[in-house]
Amino acid sequence: MKKEVRLMKGNEVLAEAAIRCGADGYFGYPITPQSEVMETLMELKPWETTGMVVLQAESEIAAINMVYGAAGTGKKVLTSSSSPGVSLMSECFSYMAGAELPCVVINVTRGGPGLGTIQPSQSDYFQATKGGAHGDFHFIVLAPASVQDMHDFVFDAFDLAFKYRNPVMILSDGVIGQMMEKVVLADQRPRRTEAEILAAEKDWALTGKTADRNEHIITSLELDPYAQERFNNKLIEKYARIRENEVRYEEYMTEDADYIIVAFGSASRICSMTVDMARAAGHKVGLIRPVTLYPFPTKVLHELAERGVKGFLSAELNHGQMVEDVRQAVNGLAPVEHFGRSGGAVFSPDEVYQALLTKIINRK
Amino acid sequence: MAKIKGTIIVDIERCKGCGVCVPSCPSNVLALSPHVNGKGYNYSYMANPDACIGCASCAIMCPDSAITVYKQKFE
Amino acid sequence: MAEFEVQIKEENLAFRKSPILTDKVMHYCPGCSHGTVHNLVAEVIEELGIQDKTIGVSPVGCSVFAYNYLHIDWSQAAHGRACAVATGIKRTNPDKMVFTYQGDGDLAAIGTAETIHACNRGENIAVIFINNAIYGMTGGQMAPTTLIGMKTATTPYGRDPKLNGFPYKIADMIAPLPGVCYVTRQSVHTPANVRKAKNAIKKAFQNAMAGKGLSFVEIVATCNSGWKMSPVAANKWMEENCIPFYPLGDIKG
Numbered sequence: 001m002k003k004e005v006r007l008m009k010g011n012e013v014l015a016e017a018a019i020r021c022g023a024d025g026y027f028g029y030p031i032t033p034q035s036e037v038m039e040t041l042m043e044l045k046p047w048e049t050t051g052m053v054v055l056q057a058e059s060e061i062a063a064i065n066m067v068y069g070a071a072g073t074g075k076k077v078l079t080s081s082s083s084p085g086v087s088l089m090s091e092c093f094s095y096m097a098g099a100e101l102p103c104v105v106i107n108v109t110r111g112g113p114g115l116g117t118i119q120p121s122q123s124d125y126f127q128a129t130k131g132g133a134h135g136d137f138h139f140i141v142l143a144p145a146s147v148q149d150m151h152d153f154v155f156d157a158f159d160l161a162f163k164y165r166n167p168v169m170i171l172s173d174g175v176i177g178q179m180m181e182k183v184v185l186a187d188q189r190p191r192r193t194e195a196e197i198l199a200a201e202k203d204w205a206l207t208g209k210t211a212d213r214n215e216h217i218i219t220s221l222e223l224d225p226y227a228q229e230r231f232n233n234k235l236i237e238k239y240a241r242i243r244e245n246e247v248r249y250e251e252y253m254t255e256d257a258d259y260i261i262v263a264f265g266s267a268s269r270i271c272s273m274t275v276d277m278a279r280a281a282g283h284k285v286g287l288i289r290p291v292t293l294y295p296f297p298t299k300v301l302h303e304l305a306e307r308g309v310k311g312f313l314s315a316e317l318n319h320g321q322m323v324e325d326v327r328q329a330v331n332g333l334a335p336v337e338h339f340g341r342s343g344g345a346v347f348s349p350d351e352v353y354q355a356l357l358t359k360i361i362n363r364k
Numbered sequence: 365m366a367k368i369k370g371t372i373i374v375d376i377e378r379c380k381g382c383g384v385c386v387p388s389c390p391s392n393v394l395a396l397s398p399h400v401n402g403k404g405y406n407y408s409y410m411a412n413p414d415a416c417i418g419c420a421s422c423a424i425m426c427p428d429s430a431i432t433v434y435k436q437k438f439e
Numbered sequence: 440m441a442e443f444e445v446q447i448k449e450e451n452l453a454f455r456k457s458p459i460l461t462d463k464v465m466h467y468c469p470g471c472s473h474g475t476v477h478n479l480v481a482e483v484i485e486e487l488g489i490q491d492k493t494i495g496v497s498p499v500g501c502s503v504f505a506y507n508y509l510h511i512d513w514s515q516a517a518h519g520r521a522c523a524v525a526t527g528i529k530r531t532n533p534d535k536m537v538f539t540y541q542g543d544g545d546l547a548a549i550g551t552a553e554t555i556h557a558c559n560r561g562e563n564i565a566v567i568f569i570n571n572a573i574y575g576m577t578g579g580q581m582a583p584t585t586l587i588g589m590k591t592a593t594t595p596y597g598r599d600p601k602l603n604g605f606p607y608k609i610a611d612m613i614a615p616l617p618g619v620c621y622v623t624r625q626s627v628h629t630p631a632n633v634r635k636a637k638n639a640i641k642k643a644f645q646n647a648m649a650g651k652g653l654s655f656v657e658i659v660a661t662c663n664s665g666w667k668m669s670p671v672a673a674n675k676w677m678e679e680n681c682i683p684f685y686p687l688g689d690i691k692g
Contacts, residue, residue, distance in 0.1 A: 367443065369443050369444075369445050370445060370453065371445040371447070373447070378464060380468075380469035380470070381469060382469035382470030382471075382670040382671075383470070383669070383670055383671050384470050384670050384671060384674065386671070387671060388629065388630050405469065414443075416445075418445070418453045419630075420453050420454035421630035423454040424454065424475075424478070424630055424633045424634070424637075425475060425627070425629075425630055425633060426474075426475070426478075427465070427467065427469075427470060427471055427472065427473065427474025427475045427477075427478075428464070428465060428474050429456035429457070429460055429474070429478055431454070432452070432454065432455045432456070433452075433453040433454035433455075434445050434446070434447055434448075434451040434452055434453055435445060435451060435453040436445045436446060436451045438443055
């Protein structure tokens with residue numbers, strides 16, 4: 001069968017993909033540069049077709065707590081926001097991780113700190129990958145680099161969220177949210193029926209207490225420190241399984257590379273041009289693009305360092321966040337440096353190339 | 365003349381001895397016992413059982429659902 | 440006298456603990472109004488036959504453990520967020536009976552925005568609001584509902600409006616909103632009031648199931664530990680001090 005192909009904006013694709021993957025609900029609050037997600041959903045009126053609920057909340061706090069409520073009933077629900085709005089949601093992220101609720105959170109990031117700018121940035125890497133709120137917990141974090149990724153990752157994110165009963169974040173940025181590209185759209189998947197939810201989530205979801213089971217309780221509250229520790233150990237085991245099974249990355253020209261650029265999201269596309277420039281100038285440079293930021297592709301970077309790569313440049317639209325994970329992966333086997341622009345400024349392929357020359361290739 | 369009589373059973377170990385049942389009784393049946401339960405609470409009891417009319421006022425007031433009420437009509 | 444001895448048997452049963460209630464001993468202090476209201480909620484669920492349809496939401500505060508005491512599905516919520524959580528549940532599960540059970544610090548301070556906007560959207564849920572004019576769980580601090588002059592852990596010399604602002608009546612504030620179909624203020628300090636409060640809760644649940652909009656049942660309640668009084672004295676103090684400021688009765692619907 002012929003697939004549907006369209007020219008679409010990243011944010012619009014998020015909305016289209018949410019409907020097509022059979023999501024039950026979207027709860028959001030407007031914030032630049034991602035407001036088109038809810039605008040598109042409201043225009044498409046999925047409640048008349050698939051039955052998906054779309055609701056504009058009074059705040060990001062309310063939106064994520066609506067997600068929490070609906071997710072507790074076994075429904076496929078998501079929200080989207082941008083950096084400051086995601087900070088507002090963070091308390092509930094911790095509750096969701098603590099209550100082991102599946103959900104998808106999309107952050108179309110902008111420059112910070114504070115209210116910052118509305119231009120693209122990658123300065124929420126720490127927030128997304130190192131917990132993002134109080135308590136020991138992790139999101140699974142997917143970083144799209146194209147409009148097609150924006151589409152595909154909504155499907156992947158829900159699959160992962162339900163597989164692990166854990167919140168999943170799509171860490172996008174204003175570049176991918178706002179740009180238009182060709183995208184192949186998946187066929188409409190039906191929303192799960194009540195019977196399917198009852199069967200699949202029978203051990204925990206709030207579906208109404210019937211005579212054949214005990215009451216289900218969604219909570220992250222525990223008074224006994226030892227019981228909390230046992231629960232935390234269970235989470236840690238889950239994160240270990242995630243690190244074991246869900247690492248995703250892309251390689252570009254790494255096979256014979258002497259030098260490696262590490263970049264995610266929109267920055268990785270810029271850096272693929274840097275690789276081409278460097279190769280044209282005779283330098284053997286390759287690119288690793290982490291697709292999952294948590295779990296981080298530690299192993300491949302370590303193996304490249306062991307194989308004899310002479311230096312790594314972590315190129316990020318921030319002041320140096322992912323570089324810490326790259327350093328940990330390389331573990332002293334080779335120099336690791338950071339290059340970045342921030343506050344909404346985006347580097348050019350040539351800027352990255354100059355940084356690569358100065359900081360790595362011609363390093364004294 | 366028909367006469368309605370009641371009686372209550374206090375779940376002594378559930379009772380926290382708060383005493384809100386005592387003034388709620390229209391027939392002044394209840395009091396807190398001089399004895400205590402396993403948690404050290406002076407539990408509620410029928411000090412004047414003959415006066416109970418089985419109205420359940422005490423039971424609906426009880427925050428701990430410790431009171432069960434029976435009543436019977438005697439012709 | 441033996442001829443008037445009531446026989447303990449099923450046919451003579453006049454009142455028993457609702458089977459919707461669990462057997463767990465509640466963690467509430469002796470005489471706490473929460474227990475009495477929990478019993479009413481259980482009886483209403485039992486009488487309406489909606490155990491398998493009901494989902495409760497209880498956020499932070501003394502009633503955060505409410506989920507231990509009723510045989511229904513529950514969602515605990517972050518402090519103040521119960522109405523948003525209930526909105527998410529109800530919107531994606533329109534056939535369920537969803538209610539929140541919140542204290543005054545939760546509903547009228549940190550959760551004011553979520554409360555007012557759920558009211559304004561006319562969410563088809565029931566909100567049970569326990570107003571005891573104090574923060575119970577954290578140890579008796581001032582709530583937005585604390586009366587002028589009332590001593591709490593954070594108003595040790597009494598609430599002074601110059602320093603702490605005024606107590607406010609959120610039930611009166613939300614009543615004019617078109618999304619709200621029923622607002623009432625009740626109490627559980629006498630048997631007659633308990634019966635009225637139960638009818639109010641039942642009406643609120645029936646409204647929610649009928650899709651009439653949001654119903655709001657405020658229960659003026661005691662916190663005898665926080666108020667540092669005996670339970671019986673707390674009921675008396677409430678009648679003399681709280682009820683004149685928070686008068687009982689239907690405000691809307």
